[in-house]
Amino acid sequence: MTRVDVIRVYGGARLAGEVAVAGAKNSALKLMAAALLAPGRTTIANAPAITDISIMAEVLRRLGCQVTLDGGDITIDTPERLEPEADYDLVRRLRASICVLGPLLARCGHARVAHPGGDAIGSRGLDMHVAGLSRMGADIGSEHGFVVARATRLSGASIWLDFPSVGATENILMAAVLAQGTTVIDNAAREPEIVDLVTMLNSMGAHVTGEGTSTLTVEGVETMHPTAHRTVGDRIVAGTWAFGTVMTRGDVVVRGVGAGNLRTALDKLTAAGAEVEDLPDDAFRVRMDARPTAVDVVTLPYPGFATDLLPMAIGLGAVSAGASLITENIFDGRFMFVNEMSRLGADIRTDGHHAVVRGRERLSGAPVRASDIRAGAGLAIAGLCAEGATEVSHVHHIDRGYPNFVDQLRSLGVKAERVTVPDEDYRY
Ligand code: EPU
Numbered sequence: 001m002t003r004v005d006v007i008r009v010y011g012g013a014r015l016a017g018e019v020a021v022a023g024a025k026n027s028a029l030k031l032m033a034a035a036l037l038a039p040g041r042t043t044i045a046n047a048p049a050i051t052d053i054s055i056m057a058e059v060l061r062r063l064g065c066q067v068t069l070d071g072g073d074i075t076i077d078t079p080e081r082l083e084p085e086a087d088y089d090l091v092r093r094l095r096a097s098i099c100v101l102g103p104l105l106a107r108c109g110h111a112r113v114a115h116p117g118g119d120a121i122g123s124r125g126l127d128m129h130v131a132g133l134s135r136m137g138a139d140i141g142s143e144h145g146f147v148v149a150r151a152t153r154l155s156g157a158s159i160w161l162d163f164p165s166v167g168a169t170e171n172i173l174m175a176a177v178l179a180q181g182t183t184v185i186d187n188a189a190r191e192p193e194i195v196d197l198v199t200m201l202n203s204m205g206a207h208v209t210g211e212g213t214s215t216l217t218v219e220g221v222e223t224m225h226p227t228a229h230r231t232v233g234d235r236i237v238a239g240t241w242a243f244g245t246v247m248t249r250g251d252v253v254v255r256g257v258g259a260g261n262l263r264t265a266l267d268k269l270t271a272a273g274a275e276v277e278d279l280p281d282d283a284f285r286v287r288m289d290a291r292p293t294a295v296d297v298v299t300l301p302y303p304g305f306a307t308d309l310l311p312m313a314i315g316l317g318a319v320s321a322g323a324s325l326i327t328e329n330i331f332d333g334r335f336m337f338v339n340e341m342s343r344l345g346a347d348i349r350t351d352g353h354h355a356v357v358r359g360r361e362r363l364s365g366a367p368v369r370a371s372d373i374r375a376g377a378g379l380a381i382a383g384l385c386a387e388g389a390t391e392v393s394h395v396h397h398i399d400r401g402y403p404n405f406v407d408q409l410r411s412l413g414v415k416a417e418r419v420t421v422p423d424e425d426y427r428y
Helices: 025-037 051-062 088-093 095-108 127-135 166-176 192-203 235-247 259-271 307-319 334-343 373-383 396-401 405-411
Strands: 003-010 016-020 040-045 066-070 073-078 110-114 139-143 146-150 158-160 182-186 207-209 215-219 228-230 251-255 275-279 283-287 323-327 347-351 354-358 367-369 389-393 416-422
Touching (some): 003 405, 016 405, 025 040, 025 073, 025 095, 025 166, 025 192, 051 066, 051 073, 051 088, 051 396, 088 095, 088 110, 095 110, 095 146, 127 139, 127 158, 166 182, 192 228, 235 307, 259 307, 307 334, 307 354, 307 373, 334 367, 373 389, 373 396, 373 405, 405 416
Parallel strands (some): 040 228, 367 389
Antiparallel strands (some): 003 389, 040 073, 066 073, 110 146, 139 146, 182 215, 207 215, 251 283, 275 283, 347 354
């Protein structure tokens, strides 16, 4: 008999206490790819203990690296000669593995990485990755489901991105560090995870300036060396706890992420009526003692409101006083989880990339299904505001991005459990 895991949370909860947030998934995965750029031993600290990191470790092993994971510490031994191919089986499980394309091309002169396709939040193209690498002299195209790139030595180029894509910025950056000459990436992504990647690349001997701005300048170098790096804190996990605190009228100190890295999101919480206090040493406190007031949210590339916090913004709207207009500008499928949120009694209407959420006094617990990492966490958090129990299925999505999610909920005083139920009992 097959069994499946579900996360059960009980409503009427209030988040209170302290929570420590580990390093960012979306940084650590790219830092691991960056380790491919230099033969020898690279170590990465403060990585989150999540399944995506284990899958990325497997991707690197197939490329010839030895990788050990020990809590938050990752050790990567990169060989002189890498295998230049990442197969579909792994790339399908981890879309982010496309970020090995740039480093492989720079190191091996060719790379074959399975085309990752779309996923439950949208179509997710690669045209900007391809155009950027091609500007640097790569012969790049799609063959039998693979992105195939060749270049004896990449050369520096001026690259203007149509949109500040996180993944395209990272792939082009990791190719440019070993290219001949100077590369300028304009309209580059400015996320804290990009800044973290640049910090690590520079500590490996790269010459990159402009991190955190829209223009990155990369002076190519001949070789790079391994390094030891600590991952920046996960602002999306931190934001998830912050929204949960406001929705449950709680009081939580979040440690491991500075408020500066999620200012736009925290400003929304302040507008909803919360008190947000910056604390020293990458920490902040969120307090709420009344029903939140509805706020409008528009997702945008950093420093705009993060698309990965959209399910939390919808959850907040669902319990606020008034109506919220939520606009999604990054992923065409981000609203796919809305039907699940409606199963909890939320009043949500979507039209294209807008959603109108009319707040209700309370939601009511129900079985719901996680369709992606952030939707899963958003549904669990909304369940804390619902009468009775909410069971979130397909929890492997939550495991991909939230280390010890249930333990962290419990440590904040919430009744939550992870239970294994027979497949056929679980009708949802
Ligand atoms: N896009 C293109 N062509 C490209 C590249 C991107 O059309 O060549 C489009 C995408 O289809 C999408 C938009 O541009 O509509 C933004 O894509 P971007 O490249 O910025 O995102 P990503 O690198 O695929 C990362 C995170 C996402 C996060 C986004 C936006 C990782 C592994 N993933 O994705 O995180 O939502 O940036 O901030 O870093 C998550 O952690 O749950 C997650 C989905």
